[in-house]
Structures are given as structure tokens and as C-alpha cells.
Amino acid sequence: MIRILGGRRLDGEVQISGAKNAALPAIFASLLTPEPLVLHNVPKLLDVETAVELVQALGKEVHWSNGTLRITGGEELRPEAPAELVQRMRASFLVLGPLVARIGQAKVALPGGCALGPRPVDFHLQGLARLGAQVEVGNGAVQAKATRLRGARVYLDFPSVGATEQLLLAGALAPGETVIVNPAREPEVVELAVLLQKMGAEVRWDLDRVTIRGTSRLSGAEHTIIPDRIEAGTYLLAGAITGGRVRALSVCPEHLRAFLDRLELAGAAIEVGPDWVEVQGPPRPKAVDFRTWPYPGFPTDLQPPMVALLARAEGRSTVTETVYAARFGHVEPLLQMGARIQVMGNVLVVEGVERLRGAQV
Template structure:
């Protein structure tokens, strides 16, 4: 099993190019199944999850070509609306296939999702919404069978602005009969781009980027092309590392997606310079302790909570980090403690008392973002840190060790 080996306390400098957003490309890939024909997606990150989704698309009958960072999906011969357990259990985003396939075939069979080890992410919001659109649902042997001769537009009020449910229901409603209104919809940039992609295919969605999506169903969609937005979570990860280890520039980014994160980094003491599609960060002499509470967009992303904890573990004072999106997303805390961090957790809140230094040790990643926090901490620690189970990091970061090495880090991957 691969591991990442870090010799810490090497200063970072230089420029890093940000990849396309994992959380944008996965639903876009499934949306390409709704029409028949060839869609092309550019700026696709080469991630473990990307390849898992490609396998799933091929299982349902699509022909997929991945060349460079461009993905070509030919959905002409899609004829098997079923997502098997063996794939869905490894990646919760596989559940995105539900909306597109019921939209196209009126029938879909999908395994209950798996994915990251931490926390429940209920699919109830997806299923309740599909019922509102007239789908008949059956749960048997771990699979959900959804059927509808023709989905019917309706009002859907989400109990929580779930990104996954908003995306799935928007895809299902795009070709439903009549108008669908989704209240309390997710506003994340990844959902904005998905809706823009659907509109480019011929859907009629308004209110994009707001809490209320209005979807006037159309008879059919057509294939189209799109370029994936930059990954705001990867951007934030590198900026947080820069706050600890040296001035860096991140380029090919969307600055508007990062307002809350940049505000917090300024509170820490970082100097931020904004370019047209780049950000240059200069770290402070001392990290100021800054409390943080995660929130749905445009709040501070839960996907950067673990990295923020790593930063605060070396702050000059104490801070409190609360995750109100996923209450038990703290599997990185015991591993950070192995490096010398002083952190206590109570329910959904981490109490961090900054220490003067961290010391390298073997640690184990438990999910995508926990892996990133351990790499950041290892880069800032003295001595050697080994991060095992790095298949988690490969699910969400493209060549992360190469990008850090380009910035001056002593980091490598050892194959096992």
C-alpha cells in the first residue's frame, strides 16, 4: 500500500496550478447520460474518483475516452440503468447517477452509497424529492429501485441545502413534465456549474446560485461541452499550507469562490494579493488563533475544516472549530495528536491549543480531507512523517505530492 513520506520544515515558495473541481466534474459526468450523444468535459482532474465514475458510466453502457484532462462521454448506447454495490460503496458520488437515469429511462436501480468512512450523509433528501416528482421507490437487498413513466414537476422543500440532493433533483427535473421548484437549494459553485451545464444542454433552469431553483421541464436535452471550474478546496488546502510554510501563489482559480476562506486567512495574519485568476499569500510571523464554524456555501467549507485544524494546531493561542455541516468529521484529530497537536473534541467542536512545534511520526489517513490535514501538519513538523492509506488523498487531489514538491517541499510517494 502506498504511503507519502515527508521530511518537514522545508519552506514553500513558488506557484501552483489548481486542478478542476472534483465536486463539479462528478455530477457533470452523470448529467452527460441524460441525452444521447457525445459530450466533452475539459479540465477534468485525474483522480481516483474520476476513474471510479468512468467505470460506472461504462457499466451503464457509455463509451468514455479520457485523454489528457479532457473527457469524452458517448451516451448513445447507454442501456443498463443500474449502479452496482461494488462501485457505489467506494464513492458516495455514484448516487448522482440516480437522477439522470430515471430522467432518461424512467427506471433506475442504484446501490445505497458508500464513500468516506466518516459520518452519515443521508440519501433521504434525494428519495423524498424523487417521490415529490412522482417516482415509485422500492428498497430491496441494499438497492433502491426508482420508477416513473414520466416524472411530474412539483414543489420540493429540502430540509437541508444538500449539494447531492439538489444536483440529483435538478437533473431529474430537467426533463420532467411541468415546473419544479426546489426550495432551500444548495448554492455551492459546483451546483451552479451543474445547472449551467444542464441549461447548455437545453434545460430551462432559473434562480441558479440562489436558494430557489425553478426548473421548467423540457422534452429532451442535447449533448454539449464544458470546462470544469477550479477546485476551491484544493486552492484552500494550498493556501493554508502556505500560511504555515511560506509565500506561495495559486493560479487558475476562481477568486469569488473563496471569499470566506480568504477572510479567515487575513484574520490569521496572512497578507493576500489578488490577481485576475491568482492569489499570492504571504504568511505571518506568528499564526493568530482564529475561531471557525463551518457552514454551507458561502460559509466556510466543511471540506477545509481538517486543514484549518492543522493550521490552528500551530497558532499562538487557543481556538475553537465547530463543524455544523457534518458533526462527527474529526477522525484527523487523533492522528494530529500523534504529531504533538493539543486538541480536544466535544461533540461537533474541536478545542485547539496551539503548540510551538510538531514532531513527525507515522500517521494514517481516514478520508480525503483528513489526508490533506496530515500532509500539511507533516510539512510543518520537524523530522519525518509517513502518511499511510493515501488512496484517500488520491480520491480528491491530483498529484498533491508533486505539486508540493514543486513548491520546495521534501515529499515523496513510496509504493508498497
């Protein structure tokens, strides 16, 4: 249980952690090479610990000290990922591509994780099949085999972050060119490409595609995880909703552009430095309409705390969720706190109230 005594301004500075969503695929990239991979600025979170357990179960050795992971070993990898670990966290499914690319076979349970509605992995499987993998789905797991993956052209109907990362990882060890058309461009995806370049793959981003030229062997590398834009946005919203002043340190302001634009429209005063963002919250926010969208649009992960801000805004806000249609689990608790919110399909209509009240949720 967490007990919160609200009604107070939040003021001060906060150091932002490394991005979990950048750390996870970077950890799984260690499966592509037997050479050491050193990752700095890794956040100590449950999902990261699960990722570490998973690569250890597959044959890697991991030393974790003061935010730095050193991943070694793995001359011989095990092809089967423990179902309990994969079902604990949806990102664990990303081990499928590296295992098939490196040892020619993999068995991975269908992914778990938070309940945000359907999470089809069809884009992952169709993409790996295009690279030459034989893929079978049954008994709650995916089995994939390939004598050798090969570069291919893959079109994604939706710019899926997971599918783009899966294909980048697999394509790094697939000789030839893998072209992903309509890829995700989230900062965490771009950072994975940067890491793969350090390991020896060639990656080129164009207007509507990313091309990766794979190699038969990747080397080790040293890499620093980028700041967590979602953590930064959450702290800035906490300051804004209380009318306080909060400065987030060690951030990349460019990664927060769409979010900061909407926060400014809601009445917050925003200052931006080279690696920090400061928000001064208004006495009462203004109503704002927005929709979530793949990067560089408004991030779906910041939709729930932004709705909390708009719950006490002056006027009516309309929020359209285009990424995860079921990402409305926060609505019922907010209603218990006095918010006025209607759910209409994938749209929220938020009628702001002057004050929210404490409640057990």
C-alpha cells in the same frame, strides 16, 4: 507510505486542477442524453475514474485525452448500476435521478465513500418521489420507477449538495417546472445548472430557490470544469503553515472568500488577482474561531487543514463542524504530532503550540 521531511518554507506557484466535485455530476449528466458531451479540465483522479467506469457500465462510451472527456453513445441505457462501483464512491448515487428520468427505472446501491458519519439519502428519495417516482429501499439498494417524471415543488430541510444535484439532474428531463426551495448554492452545484442549460433545460436562481424547466429531450454540449477551490485552499494553507509564500493559479477567488477571510484573520497576508490568489504565511498564526457552513460559508472540506494551521497558532481557537459531525479523523494524528486539541461533540477546542513534531500516523 508517504514520508514528509518538514520544517521548511514552501514557496512557489501551483496550477490548480479542475474541481472533482464539479466533474462528477457533469459526467453523470451525460446519462440524460444520447448526444455527445465534451468536458474539458477534468482532473485525473480515482473518483473521476470510478465515475467514468460507472457511466460505461450503464452504456456510455468514454474517450479521455489530455484532460478532456468525450462521452458518447447510450441510446439504450442499462437500469442497474454495479453495486461495487456505487459503494466505492458516494457521488455515484447521483446516477439514480438521470436513469429514472431517461429510461423510467433504476436500481442503485446505497452509497459508499469516505467515513464522515451518517449520510442519509432521504432528501434524494423524498425529492424524486415528489417528481413522481415510486421509490423502494431494500437489500442495500434503492429501486425507483416512473412512467414519466413531472415537475414539482421540493423543499429541502438542509441545503444538501447531493440532493440539489440529484433533483437538478432529474428535473432536467421532467416536463414542467421543478422548484427546489432551500437548495445548495455551492459553485459546483451552480456549474451543474450551467451545464444543464447548455443541454437545453431552463434554470433560474432566486433568493431562496432554484427553478428548472425540464424538457422531453436534452442535447449534447461542451463544457469546461471550474477550478477546484478545495485544492486551492489546501495549497494556500500549506504555504501559510510553513511561513512561506504560495500563489495558486487558475482559481476563482470569489469561491474562496469565506476561507480567505479566516486565513487573513489568522495573520496571513493575501493578494488576489483576477484568476490567482497568493498567500504569505505569518511567522506564527493567530488563533481564529470559525464554523463550517454551506456555501458561501467556510467549506467543511477545508476544516481539517485549517485545524492543522491553528494547531500551532498563538492562543485558543474554537472550530464548530456543522456539516459532518464526525469529520474529526485528523485530530488523533495531530495529537501524535504534539497538538493540543479537545473534541467536544461537534466542536474542537485547539490550544496552539509553538511547534509540531514529526510522527508516524
